[in-house]
Amino acid sequence: MSKRKSLYSNNESVSDKIHRYRGAILVISIPLLLISFVLFLLPSSSQSPNDAVLNRKFSPNYVLQSDSTSNRYAVIFDAGSSGSRVHVFCFDKNLDLVHIGSDLELFEQLKPGLSAHATDPKEAADSLLPLLVKAEKVVPKDMRQSTPVKVGATAGLRQLGVDASERILQAVKDFLKVKSSLKSDDDWVTVLDGTQEGAYQWVTINYLLKRLGKKYSDTVGVVDLGGGSVQMAYAISAADAAKAPRITSGEDTYVKEMLLMGTKYYLYVHSYLKYGLLAARAEILGVAKDSDNPCILAGYNGVYSYGGIDYKASAPSSGSSMKKCREEALKALKVNEATCTHMKCTFGGVWNGGGGDGQKNLFVASFFFDRAAEAGFVDQHSHVAEVRPVDFQEAAQRACQMTIEDAKSAYPDVEASNLPYLCMDLVYQYTLLVDGFDLQPKQQITLVKKVEYQNSLVEAAWPLGSAIEAVSAAS
Incomplete structure (x- = not known):
C-alpha cells in the first residue's frame, strides 16, 4: 500500500498538486495580492506618516513636505x-x-x-x-x-x-x-471692536514666537499703537481674572477666555479709542484749542485734520518744548484727572489687569516701531529691537529743539506730512508708556514690526x- 502511494505521488501532475493544495495556496496568495493592489493604488506623493519616516531614514535627499x-x-x-x-x-x-x-x-x-x-x-x-x-x-x-x-x-x-x-x-x-x-x-x-483687535494681535505675536500652548507666564504681553486707538493685551492668572472689576453696561469686558492649542488663557485686553498716534494729535491740539502748541516744531503754521475736524497746528514763537509738550500730553491722557475705582489703573481710570508674569516681556508694535526707526534710534532695516521708554524721551529732546527746516535734513525718513508733529509723537509715546501704562523709564521692551518664523519674516x-x-x- 505504501509503495502504491509513493508511486502515485511521483506521477501526480502539476494541476493535480494545485488542486490538492489549493487551500494552502489561497491562504498565502490572497494577502500578497491585497498588499500588491494597495501599493499599486497609492500615488507616490501620498504617504502615511510612517512611510514618510521610513523614507527620511533611508533616503538622504528626502524633504518632508505637507500634503x-x-x-x-x-x-x-x-x-x-x-x-x-x-x-x-x-x-x-x-x-x-x-x-x-x-x-x-x-x-x-x-x-x-x-x-x-x-x-x-x-x-x-x-x-x-x-x-x-x-x-x-x-x-x-x-x-x-x-x-x-x-x-x-x-x-x-x-x-x-x-x-x-x-x-x-x-x-x-x-x-x-x-x-x-x-x-x-x-x-x-x-x-x-478694540478688544478684538488687541486679542488678535496678542495671538499673532505669541503664535509667531511659538508661545501658544505654553503656560500663561511663558507668553508675552502686547501694546499695539495704531492710528486711532491703542491696545494692551496680556495673559493673566485665573486668580487675577476672577478679581476683574465689573464693567458698566455697553463696555467690553476686561478679560477674554481663549482656548488656544489645548491651553486655556485668561487674556486681559483693553482698547483706548482716541489714543492711537493720529487721534492723540487731535486730543493734544484740542487741549490748547486755538492757541499755539508747544508740541509743534518751530516755523510751522498749519492745520491738522482728523475725523472730519480741523485743528490749529502752529508753533509758538519760542518753538517747541519737550517739557511743555509733555504737560499737554498728560492733559490729553487725563492721567491726573480720572478717578481710579479699581485696584490699580492705567490712564482714564481703566483697570490695568493686575500685572504679573504675562506682562513681564512686553512687545510693542505698529507706530512705536515706525517712529523709533524714523527718529534714528532703531535701525529702519531691522524688524525687532530692544529699547527702553527713555529712548523715546531722549529722541524727543533732540527733535523738540529743532525748527521745521532743520528737521527736514535731520530726519529724511519722516514723511513731510508727519514732520511738524515729530516732537509731539515722540513725547506722546514716552508719556503713554511711562505715565499711561506705568512702565519704568528704563524697563526693557521689544519693538517689533515683523517676527522671524520658519526662516521668513511675518508682519506682527x-x-x-x-x-x-x-x-x-x-x-
Whole structure:
C-alpha cells in the first residue's frame, strides 16, 4: 500500500498538486495580492506618516513636505485709519504657516484708508480692488471658493460714527459679492471692536514666537499703537481674572477666555479709542484749542485734520518744548484727572489687569516701531529691537529743539506730512508708556514690526490672529 502511494505521488501532475493544495495556496496568495493592489493604488506623493519616516531614514535627499491638498488659505483685509492692507496666509493641517512663494504671507498696502472716503461708500469699497486682485492671484483657482475673505475695519471707521461706517461696510460687502471669487460672508465684514483687535494681535505675536500652548507666564504681553486707538493685551492668572472689576453696561469686558492649542488663557485686553498716534494729535491740539502748541516744531503754521475736524497746528514763537509738550500730553491722557475705582489703573481710570508674569516681556508694535526707526534710534532695516521708554524721551529732546527746516535734513525718513508733529509723537509715546501704562523709564521692551518664523519674516499684526480663527472655524 505504501509503495502504491509513493508511486502515485511521483506521477501526480502539476494541476493535480494545485488542486490538492489549493487551500494552502489561497491562504498565502490572497494577502500578497491585497498588499500588491494597495501599493499599486497609492500615488507616490501620498504617504502615511510612517512611510514618510521610513523614507527620511533611508533616503538622504528626502524633504518632508505637507500634503498641499490639506492646505487652507485665508485672506484678511486690515482697513485701518491710515491705510488699507491685505494679508494672505496659507496653513497646513497642523495650523503651521506654509510658504506662499518665497514668503510666509502676501502683504500689500495702500493709502488712504476707507475712512478717507466717508462721503462716498462705493469709492471706499472700490479702493480695495488693487489689493483684492493681488490677493486672489496667490490663491489657487480651485481653492478660491473655499478660502475665506474677511475685512476688519479698525479705529478709523469706529470714529466715523455708526451711519457712515455702516454705509461703507455695506458697500464693501456688495463689492466682494461682485468682484471677488473668494468665499465671502456679510458677517465677516465688520468694524472690529478694540478688544478684538488687541486679542488678535496678542495671538499673532505669541503664535509667531511659538508661545501658544505654553503656560500663561511663558507668553508675552502686547501694546499695539495704531492710528486711532491703542491696545494692551496680556495673559493673566485665573486668580487675577476672577478679581476683574465689573464693567458698566455697553463696555467690553476686561478679560477674554481663549482656548488656544489645548491651553486655556485668561487674556486681559483693553482698547483706548482716541489714543492711537493720529487721534492723540487731535486730543493734544484740542487741549490748547486755538492757541499755539508747544508740541509743534518751530516755523510751522498749519492745520491738522482728523475725523472730519480741523485743528490749529502752529508753533509758538519760542518753538517747541519737550517739557511743555509733555504737560499737554498728560492733559490729553487725563492721567491726573480720572478717578481710579479699581485696584490699580492705567490712564482714564481703566483697570490695568493686575500685572504679573504675562506682562513681564512686553512687545510693542505698529507706530512705536515706525517712529523709533524714523527718529534714528532703531535701525529702519531691522524688524525687532530692544529699547527702553527713555529712548523715546531722549529722541524727543533732540527733535523738540529743532525748527521745521532743520528737521527736514535731520530726519529724511519722516514723511513731510508727519514732520511738524515729530516732537509731539515722540513725547506722546514716552508719556503713554511711562505715565499711561506705568512702565519704568528704563524697563526693557521689544519693538517689533515683523517676527522671524520658519526662516521668513511675518508682519506682527492682528490679521494673522484673525486668519487663525477663520481657518480653525472652517476646519
